[in-house]
Amino acid sequence: MGEILGIVGRRVVATVATLFGLIIVLFHLLFLLGSPINLMMGEDGGTQEQADAIRERLGLDQPIWQQFLTYMGNLLTGDLGESWRYERPVLDMITERLPATLTLGLLALLLGVLIALPLGLLAAVKPGSWLDNLSRVGAVTANSLPNFWLAIMLIIVFAVQLGWVPATGRGTWQHLVLPVIVLATGVVPMLMRITRAAMLEVLNKDYVRTARSKGLPERTVLRRHALRNAMIPVTTVIALRVGDLVAGTVIVEAVFAYPGVGRVLAEAMAFRDYPVVLATVTLTAASVLLVTLITDIIYTVLDPRVRIS
Amino acid sequence: MRRQESAGVADLEPVVPIGELEPATGRRRRRSLRGHTTGIIGTVIVVGMALAAIVGPWLLGIDPNAQELSDRLLPPWSQSGDGSTLHILGTDDLGRDVLARVLEGGRASLSVVALGVVVGCSLGMTVGITSGFRGGRLDIVLMRVVDAQLAIPLLISALLVATILGTGFMNTAVALGIASWAVYARLIRAETLKLRGLDFFEATVALGSSDRRLVFRHLIPNLISTVFVVASLEMGGLVVTESSLSYLGLGMQPPDASWGSMIRSAQPLITTAWWLAAIPGTAVMLVVLGFNLMGDWLRDVLDPQSKQRV
Numbered sequence: 001m002g003e004i005l006g007i008v009g010r011r012v013v014a015t016v017a018t019l020f021g022l023i024i025v026l027f028h029l030l031f032l033l034g035s036p037i038n039l040m041m042g043e044d045g046g047t048q049e050q051a052d053a054i055r056e057r058l059g060l061d062q063p064i065w066q067q068f069l070t071y072m073g074n075l076l077t078g079d080l081g082e083s084w085r086y087e088r089p090v091l092d093m094i095t096e097r098l099p100a101t102l103t104l105g106l107l108a109l110l111l112g113v114l115i116a117l118p119l120g121l122l123a124a125v126k127p128g129s130w131l132d133n134l135s136r137v138g139a140v141t142a143n144s145l146p147n148f149w150l151a152i153m154l155i156i157v158f159a160v161q162l163g164w165v166p167a168t169g170r171g172t173w174q175h176l177v178l179p180v181i182v183l184a185t186g187v188v189p190m191l192m193r194i195t196r197a198a199m200l201e202v203l204n205k206d207y208v209r210t211a212r213s214k215g216l217p218e219r220t221v222l223r224r225h226a227l228r229n230a231m232i233p234v235t236t237v238i239a240l241r242v243g244d245l246v247a248g249t250v251i252v253e254a255v256f257a258y259p260g261v262g263r264v265l266a267e268a269m270a271f272r273d274y275p276v277v278l279a280t281v282t283l284t285a286a287s288v289l290l291v292t293l294i295t296d297i298i299y300t301v302l303d304p305r306v307r308i309s
Numbered sequence: 310m311r312r313q314e315s316a317g318v319a320d321l322e323p324v325v326p327i328g329e330l331e332p333a334t335g336r337r338r339r340r341s342l343r344g345h346t347t348g349i350i351g352t353v354i355v356v357g358m359a360l361a362a363i364v365g366p367w368l369l370g371i372d373p374n375a376q377e378l379s380d381r382l383l384p385p386w387s388q389s390g391d392g393s394t395l396h397i398l399g400t401d402d403l404g405r406d407v408l409a410r411v412l413e414g415g416r417a418s419l420s421v422v423a424l425g426v427v428v429g430c431s432l433g434m435t436v437g438i439t440s441g442f443r444g445g446r447l448d449i450v451l452m453r454v455v456d457a458q459l460a461i462p463l464l465i466s467a468l469l470v471a472t473i474l475g476t477g478f479m480n481t482a483v484a485l486g487i488a489s490w491a492v493y494a495r496l497i498r499a500e501t502l503k504l505r506g507l508d509f510f511e512a513t514v515a516l517g518s519s520d521r522r523l524v525f526r527h528l529i530p531n532l533i534s535t536v537f538v539v540a541s542l543e544m545g546g547l548v549v550t551e552s553s554l555s556y557l558g559l560g561m562q563p564p565d566a567s568w569g570s571m572i573r574s575a576q577p578l579i580t581t582a583w584w585l586a587a588i589p590g591t592a593v594m595l596v597v598l599g600f601n602l603m604g605d606w607l608r609d610v611l612d613p614q615s616k617q618r619v
Binding site: 026029247281 | 347453454456457460461462463464465468469471472473545548549552553556557558559572576579580583586587590591593594597598601602605
């Protein structure tokens with residue numbers, strides 16, 4: 001047990017260190033290299049005094065290390081700074097949009113898993129069958145669909161032509177249908193191929209042969225012996241897709257004018273609203289690192305082999 | 310004596326299972342053929358689109374930025390008002406020919422992605438070789454950096470770099486390169502470590518080769534095929550990323566055509582002129598499909614080991 005705690009502890013420290021390093025680099029990249037003042041002043045540039053006034057108000061007249069220390073100090077008390085554009089706390093901007101994005105992301109993940117797992121399983125049980133081939137072609141095609149293209153095509157067909165669902169906005173469950181489908185399409189191909197490959201590998205294992213030769217019904221063999229073991233790589237892939245899902249929400253929220261964190265991120269980038277950019281990018285990286293960390297920890301606890309290697 | 314020796318050598322010859330010697334028949338052959346078919350289809354798509362982007366505008370002879378307000382929003386395959394030109398893919402809200410713009414946009418999108426791959430490759434190779442070759446503390450630090458970079462999704466790091474550097478052709482290429490270097494770095498490091506352990510490499514070290522010679526004569530030539538495979542697999546993702554950037558307004562800027570910005574400006578017109586968004590989008594999809602098929606094929610051909618890795 002102590003050994004496990006040691007490993008878990010090391011992973012946690014490494015993750016926190018990575019995140020901390022990331023914040024340092026991002027902060028300096030944005031606040032040293034970027035020059036938002038010119039952009040904020042507009043085309044004609046304004047006077048030097050005006051620029052200085054803005055700098056002073058935003059605290060940009062201080063040396064960079066001091067700005068950074070102030071930022072980190074505030075961060076530790078849960079203060080992510082204030083948006084330059086809206087002059088509101090960044091934390092509020094994120095928390096009020098987060099539920100919308102989480103709904104979207106989790107529903108998409110759920111739908112993706114519900115489609116990918118059965119298809120991958122069936123393809124693995126009968127490799128070379130028409131279903132296997134069809135799902136392979138489908139996966140390659142779906143993998144090549146840029147999500148904003150798919151989003152626009154779905155809007156053209158289902159919102160504009162057929163009028164079944166609203167094209168943009170948020171409020172009813174109908175608003176969620178198209179965005180969730182688009183995001184799920186990004187999850188399915190990889191997940192399905194991994195499920196298939198993992199199942200194929202497990203089905204060749206001795207314990208599956210043993211289970212079969214005991215005379216267990218095929219259903220039981222598949223469900224109790226094969227599927228459970230095949231789930232290990234599949235969970236890893238789900239964890240790895242979290243980052244893509246976040247990136248996907250940025251695009252999907254833009255196309256569907258859906259008010260989520262992705263919109264906040266894209267708008268902040270377009271308007272060089274650096275405190276918001278810094279917070280949302282860090283949040284993205286943190287969620288990816290956190291999911292990876294959790295998966296790692298679960299393995300360490302559950303699978304003794306991971307501890308040895 | 311001699312006889313015995315040769316007999317001894319014969320004993321050492323590997324025993325080949327008979328099954329392996331039989332010609333590949335049935336499913337195995339069909340599978341390898343099928344792999345080639347899709348790979349060739351992908352290559353044809355990529356080469357075709359690249360050629361179209363290079364010579365297409367010249368063949369078509371229509372200025373992609375020429376506006377003709379009397380010919381606004383013509384659907385595909387319609388004649389211009391004065392009957393002089395056929396707009397094969399219609400016109401946009403300023404009466405510009407959509408086909409000409411898609412070709413022009415393809416030229417911009419494909420060249421910026423190609424440049425982005427070169428940037429990403431060089432960065433990733435430098436880091437990967439340094440990390441794998443030097444090892445030690447530097448390796449640990451560099452791999453932490455790679456981890457941190459990989460925690461930020463491709464699109465978001467590209468957006469971030471584009472935010473800092475600004476929009477336009479060169480900045481977009483650099484943004485794409487910086488967003489994608491980490492994948493190369495990690496794989497190249499692993500490959501470098503593998504090569505370092507091989508006999509030929511140790512022999513070269515023992516012979517007293519300089520580091521410079523080791524890297525440029527012995528490492529890099531052996532890494533080329535890996536780089537090629539990764540690059541071709543990355544291309545599709547970069548095309549999507551580039552068009553997403555310009556779709557969000559942070560890539561290449563109008564009035565220059567690029568697939569993403571065409572879709573961006575077409576979106577408000579989606580109810581009246583579906584083709585304005587659908588056509589550049591289809592172009593993106595085709596190119597990405599082509600790159601993905603080609604990448605999978607190249608991976609199977611150049612790096613057969615990775616086949617097992619799905």
